[in-house]
Amino acid sequence: MSGKICSGNLIESLQRIQEKQGFLPRDSLIKLSRDTRSPLSRIFGVATFYHQFRLEPPGKVTIAVCMGTACHLRGNAENYEFLRRFLGIRPDRSTSDDGLFSLEKARCFGCCSLAPVVKIGDMLVGKATPRELQKAISRVRESILREEAARGAGGGKT
């Protein structure tokens, strides 16, 4: 069996880092460059080429708006604009100021028959409308805040 395909593939190394840390921190890339003896420029080139990789820390929950054809035709461009406004995300950023939500455009999830589709965390919302999204996000926001409050109360005593 050829070991070549199985050996350290740069893309898969980056995927592992991102899986662990949620994004690709600069320090990890420098370390990877040293460990694999490949130029940082090459690693940076790959990291910026693919959609999956993120160089900035994401919000607690990532909201991905599908920009596939069916979703576009059925109104996801409007949903995206709505979410930007609703979450109060500034034009040059992708994460809301409270650090709770990141908003990103995604390529097709392959659920075109449920278009338009928006993914909030791991939850897919099919046939999404601004009203539905508003409700779903409020629920998610509440549960995060509740969790944080619970943790904060527990941690406050120590």
Place this chain on the structure above:
Amino acid sequence: MMRQEYWTLMDPCCDYCLHSRDNPCAKYVVCRMRGPFCHRSVECREKRQRRIREVLYGSQGVRINIGASSCGLAAGAERVLEAVKDGLRSMGVEAEVSAVGCLGLCFMEPFIEIQSEDGPSPIYGYVSPENVGDILARYFEEGSVDGAFAIRKRTGRFKDEDKVPLLDELDVWRKQVKWVSRNCGVINPESIEEYIVTGGYEGLSRALTMRPEEVIEEIRLAGLRGRGGAGFPTWLKWKICREQPSEEKYVICNADEGDPGAFMNRLLAESDPHRVLEGIIIAGYAIGASQGVIFVRAEKPLMAARLEKAVEDARRWGLLGENILGSGFSFDVRVMRSAGAFVCGEETAMIAAIEGRRAMPRQRPPYPASKGLWDKPTVVNNVETLAHVATIMAHGWREFAKYGTERSKGTKMFCVTGGVKRTGAFEVPIGTTIRTLVYDIAGGPHEGRRIKAVQIGGPSGGCLPERLFDLPIDYESLQEAGAIMGSGGLVVIDDTNCMVDVARYFTSFTLAESCGKCIPCRVGTKALYDRLSAIVEGMSSQEDLQLLEEIGIMMKEAALCALGGTAPNPILSSLRYFRDEYEAHILEKRCPAKVCRKLVSYAINRELCVKCGLCAKSCPVGAIAKTADGYFMIDESRCIRCGTCVITCPRGAVEKR
């Protein structure tokens, strides 16, 4: 119930059966269904037959299937599954509950099917945790199939069977040919046993008894052409690769389905992953490879997980690895997750990605068949093509070649989405007309809407107007009309969609996905996008149309790879068939479909307005004010046409004009 924990069809029946990974038996697969062959034992035979029935209909004789692929799960299949279990428990009914793949009837997800050997097998659509209890009670307590979408057979043993149509009589099913998708939505994709029971791996078993050249010949006779887009004859690719004098060769399964609007590969790989894997192993045998790679799109994690499970199970039972089924052929497969780039669909770019580099295509020739992964001969086939390979090897080329046209044989899966009643993935013989697919199978337009075009082949394809819907869908006819078959995504565009906006959308896609290596594509997509943006914003002149055509033709001729070479297709085809829409934007500054924001105006319909004032509150520029009589009005000079008021109005009183 517990028996299956101890013995599955894959296990040895008794001490006589010696098949294992280290000691493979050539007849292992066929022996599961028709054996035992190596010893005479009525008991072992019955044990197998009993287990086969159990797999098909559950140990209690009833099996409930729930469609749980990505789209089913998005529609809430997981909660339905729990509700089914709860419902059965509360009624005291014992039945097997099984998560299966997707029937392709995505419009009615989530669905369930109640199967039993002598029952009518009703299929229910639009199931929710709330209504599933009723469905089960009606079936198990009243013996009625009322409310089902369809039944598979009439038995006369259940009430209301005559009220429900037969699945085979419905247009949506009758006009399809379930060849490669036969198991989708029927078997549990995570069980290798269920695949074996439906005849799985018999194609591989048969292929391994033939010489590789004979396998290639079988595929040639079948007339299979690549289902990924270009329609290159599969056998020819294999033959070229087989003839390369290299020790090391590779098979790559292109599961990087990135074409927005196409999801047949996801559906196939999620619903019947072993069929795809079997095709890869056969391809490996035919070309003489020892290693295969499945390159899966990262955005489709379930697809990757199910393929990985399939690889693991196949390895466990000696269908993958050293000396497969005692043939002397050794082959292994590994699943790699793509990091997401549309250009990876181009085979040389995909190879670069697998090698861990930026996915940039290179000049061809040399083609991957002679110089591919790590410069070794490589065959790149798409998921559907490979699934066809496995099916052809199991059923013979004649069965496959029965369908299709003179030059394009067999069936093809199409994903129909957009403005139709029944969205989904449908498998039809090649040569079926667009009209059959869009109107008969997908049910035609929504109430009150008119279909004006279909976009076939995604961002690389083109649009075809309604008057050409009698065109048969095959590689050549579509190409002549300015579209391509592509991977089979078919987006239906109705009168609420603007053709210029659609063209601009596709161009924004290729612009973002252009890898930037060659100038025609990198600069060309940007130039096209800028011109289209000017048109939808009412800032253009007639000369822009000529410019669009000139740039488009230049890109077709000069771009390095298919992404750039086909990027202008949506524009060129809509210019050919819908020039009037472009001209309305340019000359009259008007968007006929009222989609392009800068060219529409908003107004409040007083008959619907309830004077709640939400629109005025939500308007970001304060363009909405209360009038003396209490109604609200939009000041057009201040309106930025963001559409927020349309979204916030609870009565739909804000109208586009």
